[in-house]
Amino acid sequence: MQENKIHKTICSYCGVGCGIDVSVDNKGTIAVTGDQDYPVNKGMLCSKGMNLNYVAQDTTDRILYPEMRYSRNHPMQRVSWDTAFKRAAGVFKSIIEKHGPNSVGFYVSGQCLTEEYYLVNKLTKGFIGTNNIDTNSRLCMSSAVVGYKKTVGEDSVPIAYADIELADCFLIAGANPAWCHPILFRRIEKHKEENPDIKIIVVDPRKTQTCASADLHLQILPGTDVILFNAIARCLIDKKKIDKKFIKQHTVNFEACKESAYQLSVRQAAEKCGIPAEDIRRAAKYIGDASGFISMWTMGLNQSIIGVDKNVSLFNLSLLTGQIGKPGSGPFSLTGQPNAMGGREVGGMASLLAAHKDLENPEHRKEVSNFWGGKEIQAAPGYTATEMFDALDKGDLKAIWVICTNPVVSMPNAKKIERALKNASFVVVQDISHNSETAAYADLLLPAAGWLEKEGTMTNSERRISYLPKVIDAPGEALPDAEILWKFAQAMDYGGFDYESASEVYDEHCLLTKGTKIDISGLSYDRLKEEGSFQWPVPHRTHPGTPRLFEDKTFYTGDKKAHFNAPKNIYNKSEETNTEFPLILNTGRVRDQWHTRTKTGKVNRLLTHIPQPYLEMNKVDAYLRQLKEGDIAVVKSRRGEVQVKVKINYDIRESVVFLPMHWGKILNNDFGRANNLTSELVDPISKEPDFKYCAVQVAKF
Ligand code: SF4
Numbered sequence: 001m002q003e004n005k006i007h008k009t010i011c012s013y014c015g016v017g018c019g020i021d022v023s024v025d026n027k028g029t030i031a032v033t034g035d036q037d038y039p040v041n042k043g044m045l046c047s048k049g050m051n052l053n054y055v056a057q058d059t060t061d062r063i064l065y066p067e068m069r070y071s072r073n074h075p076m077q078r079v080s081w082d083t084a085f086k087r088a089a090g091v092f093k094s095i096i097e098k099h100g101p102n103s104v105g106f107y108v109s110g111q112c113l114t115e116e117y118y119l120v121n122k123l124t125k126g127f128i129g130t131n132n133i134d135t136n137s138r139l140c141m142s143s144a145v146v147g148y149k150k151t152v153g154e155d156s157v158p159i160a161y162a163d164i165e166l167a168d169c170f171l172i173a174g175a176n177p178a179w180c181h182p183i184l185f186r187r188i189e190k191h192k193e194e195n196p197d198i199k200i201i202v203v204d205p206r207k208t209q210t211c212a213s214a215d216l217h218l219q220i221l222p223g224t225d226v227i228l229f230n231a232i233a234r235c236l237i238d239k240k241k242i243d244k245k246f247i248k249q250h251t252v253n254f255e256a257c258k259e260s261a262y263q264l265s266v267r268q269a270a271e272k273c274g275i276p277a278e279d280i281r282r283a284a285k286y287i288g289d290a291s292g293f294i295s296m297w298t299m300g301l302n303q304s305i306i307g308v309d310k311n312v313s314l315f316n317l318s319l320l321t322g323q324i325g326k327p328g329s330g331p332f333s334l335t336g337q338p339n340a341m342g343g344r345e346v347g348g349m350a351s352l353l354a355a356h357k358d359l360e361n362p363e364h365r366k367e368v369s370n371f372w373g374g375k376e377i378q379a380a381p382g383y384t385a386t387e388m389f390d391a392l393d394k395g396d397l398k399a400i401w402v403i404c405t406n407p408v409v410s411m412p413n414a415k416k417i418e419r420a421l422k423n424a425s426f427v428v429v430q431d432i433s434h435n436s437e438t439a440a441y442a443d444l445l446l447p448a449a450g451w452l453e454k455e456g457t458m459t460n461s462e463r464r465i466s467y468l469p470k471v472i473d474a475p476g477e478a479l480p481d482a483e484i485l486w487k488f489a490q491a492m493d494y495g496g497f498d499y500e501s502a503s504e505v506y507d508e509h510c511l512l513t514k515g516t517k518i519d520i521s522g523l524s525y526d527r528l529k530e531e532g533s534f535q536w537p538v539p540h541r542t543h544p545g546t547p548r549l550f551e552d553k554t555f556y557t558g559d560k561k562a563h564f565n566a567p568k569n570i571y572n573k574s575e576e577t578n579t580e581f582p583l584i585l586n587t588g589r590v591r592d593q594w595h596t597r598t599k600t601g602k603v604n605r606l607l608t609h610i611p612q613p614y615l616e617m618n619k620v621d622a623y624l625r626q627l628k629e630g631d632i633a634v635v636k637s638r639r640g641e642v643q644v645k646v647k648i649n650y651d652i653r654e655s656v657v658f659l660p661m662h663w664g665k666i667l668n669n670d671f672g673r674a675n676n677l678t679s680e681l682v683d684p685i686s687k688e689p690d691f692k693y694c695a696v697q698v699a700k701f
């Protein structure tokens with residue numbers, strides 16, 4: 001398998017989805033460079049992508065063979081795959097027989113390949129007979145999914161990266177793409193360098209690296225995004241900078257949007273947001289004067305108890321200005337993970353159905369269950385991510401199968417997640433690395449193949465589907481996740497899982513999309529290998545793909561119009577600060593680390609940027625607590641506490657502190673473990689956790 005030729009693949013980190021050339025020399029040494037021909041990155045890679053060879057090469061942390069224990073008091077022991085599948089199927093069958101199908105669940109990842117996502121969704125919804133399949137994408141994208149559905153009728157990003165170079169105004173809200181989507185941001189920077197008149201507005205309580213390129217930084221108080229977007233909407237309406245023809249012909253509910261926007265004067269809104277009213281008017285002028293306006297956002301909007309309201313109020317700005325379905329315009333949700341979008345295409349969440357069909361629609365459920373030839377699909381959504389661990393904690397969920405994600409570090413209120421996993425009757429962890437803290441809770445540990453070790457597809461933030469080839473053999477007895485899933489289904493005696501390759505799974509998925517808005521029946525592995533990547537829909541074999549949606553102004557809603565939505569809450573509903581917990585904790589990423597560091601944490605070069613967790617706080621807040629740069633502080637919330645070094649500046653607002661989300665347990669203490677502190681509140685519709693806002697106190701250690 002190992003040969004010194006160029007293999008074209010895709011980066012396994014963020015949703016930008018950069019193309020990578022991989023070569024393996026005759027000693028097995030892996031080299032990576034940016035793919036010059038790939039339209040997304042044109043040869044560029046960020047620090048994480050360009051160090052992927054170390055991650056792929058280093059197998060010291062890898063899980064090499066199945067391990068199992070019959071009781072929690074016993075150590076894990078190596079077993080054969082045959083024993084592992086028999087044990088998994090035996091326990092699942094017995095729990096399902098005794099407690100029903102809703103007593104088991106699967107918790108998966110936006111890093112899974114589309115084929116893996118497809119299979120686990122089919123297995124769970126179509127054969128076990130429960131909708132208890134959710135994903136860590138719930139933690140990052142679900143508010144945007146609801147926002148798109150409410151506005152354009154489906155979870156469909158209307159825009160392509162190529163629109164960046166055609167836009168002249170960007171509103172980047174609750175995101176730091178300079179660090180978290182670096183190659184995408186490099187395209188914006190280059191566009192600005194070549195066209196200094198284009199405007200970049202950044203909305204963030206912190207002055208991040210992204211602000212270095214901004215014409216206007218709106219450093220709002222956490223949680224006031226809806227008030228800000230409504231105030232901008234009001235300014236646009238007041239100054240007659242709206243597209244009346246577009247609104248009249250192609251939208252509904254304008255009056256509801258206007259009524260919401262006029263609840264507060266611009267001055268009142270500015271006071272609530274903690275910024276000058278003049279800055280709001282300036283933002284509205286930039287947007288209103290633009291010929292191409294793009295909004296971009298990530299977790300600052302999505303990870304909120306009012307995440308859906310934040311999304312719809314931002315979408316309203318694109319509809320007011322008619323900036324959707326035309327070059328250089330549109331609301332553009334930036335995907336955090338490499339295949340969060342592919343997962344949604346196959347319905348890999350508790351509230352979704354495959355191929356963007358509607359779980360609530362009985363006809364759709366019937367179509368999918370007939371296609372699969374399994375059980376009737378339940379109408380009620382399954383447990384979402386946080387609900388799944390709540391149910392485990394209460395004993396309502398007995399068994400959980402965790403694939404390619406590390407909830408012990410990444411979920412809010414981490415101590416409760418640990419307790420829930422301890423309470424579970426049976427925990428299966430399917431992963432590549434012993435570095436995953438969740439692996440310690442497994443009754444059955446299954447070794448999965450990693451990046452370059454299996455084939456499949458992924459979809460990036462702009463609906464671009466790419467093929468990832470197998471380049472090297474997996475170490476030990478590790479198997480591709482898709483193969484593990486279909487072999488487990490066979491051990492459960494389910495029909496319809498007699499696959500021999502990932503390509504067969506992909507063909508089945510493509511066929512199921514036929515006639516839908518995400519129709520990719522024109523794709524196959526052969527076509528992706530020969531012709532490169534495609535943006536969906538791709539409805540027939542000669543179709544070139546679809547870079548931009550809604551160019552005909554026909555939307556996917558029942559009435560084919562885009563819908564304005566009045567946000568239900570303009571005020572934040574997060575937990576309240578008080579004298580005991582007076583500061584607001586914001587969590588997020590740093591440039592060179594990824595998720596819970598199971599991969600980036602083992603690359604020395606990536607540790608030189610920020611080697612340890614830190615608490616960023618304003619100089620005034622630090623002074624009041626007699627904290628100096630580098631001091632160890634204790635951060636306490638209503639759920640737990642951590643110790644961490646402080647980093648002091650004026651870049652973060654007073655009364656707000658920031659802690660990176662990557663670090664779990666270091667040397668068996670909880671130094672800087674952000675999710676000891678975070679709140680379990682979720683948006684009532686999207687069920688996305690409120691990671692960006694919890695009340696804390698900080699004191700000198
Ligand atoms: Fe990988 Fe994202 Fe960096 Fe591109 S920007 S190289 S996809 S981490």
